[in-house]
Amino acid sequence: MMAYWLFKSEPSTFSLEHLAKSPKKTTCWDGVRNYQARNLLRDEMRKGDGVLFYHSSCAVPAVVGTAEIVKNGYPDHTAQDPESGHFDPKSTPEEPIWYMVDIRFRQRFAEPVSLAEMREMKALEGMLLLRRGQRLSVQPVTACEWKVILKKGGLPA
DNA sequence: GCCAACGTTGGC
DNA sequence: GCCAACGTTGGC
Numbered sequence: 001m002m003a004y005w006l007f008k009s010e011p012s013t014f015s016l017e018h019l020a021k022s023p024k025k026t027t028c029w030d031g032v033r034n035y036q037a038r039n040l041l042r043d044e045m046r047k048g049d050g051v052l053f054y055h056s057s058c059a060v061p062a063v064v065g066t067a068e069i070v071k072n073g074y075p076d077h078t079a080q081d082p083e084s085g086h087f088d089p090k091s092t093p094e095e096p097i098w099y100m101v102d103i104r105f106r107q108r109f110a111e112p113v114s115l116a117e118m119r120e121m122k123a124l125e126g127m128l129l130l131r132r133g134q135r136l137s138v139q140p141v142t143a144c145e146w147k148v149i150l151k152k153g154g155l156p157a
Numbered sequence: 158g159c160c161a162a163c164g165t166t167g168g169c
Numbered sequence: 170g171c172c173a174a175c176g177t178t179g180g181c
Contacts, residue, residue, distance in 0.1 A: 008167090034176075057167055115168080133174040135166050 004146040005045060006052040006063070006129060007103065008137045016053045016065045016108060025105035026070060029138070030078045031086040033098060037138045042073040042099040044140075051103055052141055052149060054129070055112075062112035063149055071102035109153030123148045 007029065009015065019027055032041060051067040075096035078084040091097040118124050128139045141149075150156070 010167090036176095061168070133166095135175060137166085 002049055003044065003046065004050045004052070004141040004143060005040070005069070006054050006139050006141050007067070008054045008056045010057045011055045012058065015055065016067075016105070019053070019067060019103070020105045020108070022105070026102055028071075028076075028100050028102050030076050030100045031084075032076070032100065032137055033086060033088065034137065037136055038097070038099055040138055040140070041101055045069050045073060045101050045138075047072055050141075050146055051106075052146065060112065060114050062114040063109070063118075063153065064112045065108040065153070066106040066150070066155070067103040068106050069101050070104045073099040073101050076100040107155055109155060111152075111154055113149050113152045117152070118149070121148065121152070 011017075014027075019025065029041070032038060047069055049069040051069060052063045053065050053067050054063050055061060075093070076086070076091075076098040077093075078086045079088040079091035079096065079098045080093065081087060086098075088097060115129075118127065119130055124130060124145060127141070127145050128134055128136070
């Protein structure tokens, strides 16, 4: 059963363009330091799942395209790197706390689907992203939400 | 186990 | 830059 997810990223740090230009159009999604998000990365996400790529903290917050999970959850080694900025001394190679997945660029939307637009779409009532105070950096998306957003973005579902 | 203080996220 | 909503930390 294929699942769908939404990944937030600040485009000034790592945009969909960055992903598209990465080697093999693939990157490891490191640096997530929230337990709820960790559980999704480690236990729920599976190779082949769809990812909505969302730009946050920018002029027009929006879903700008899609990616896919290409590697299941595995330990985030940046937790062991004091230089990384995501260092966590409580996490060890023997007992890792933090996990990441690999994602690969799939497609860029013809038109980004902005947060404001999503708020006005009836089909997206109840979408996690639109809930006030919702800050999870990786979060589940329903098949219906996925389909509606891809259509709005000008991609075939 | 409670809860105040603090840091972060992220839209506006 | 502001600020609401969270998550985390640490004293008790």
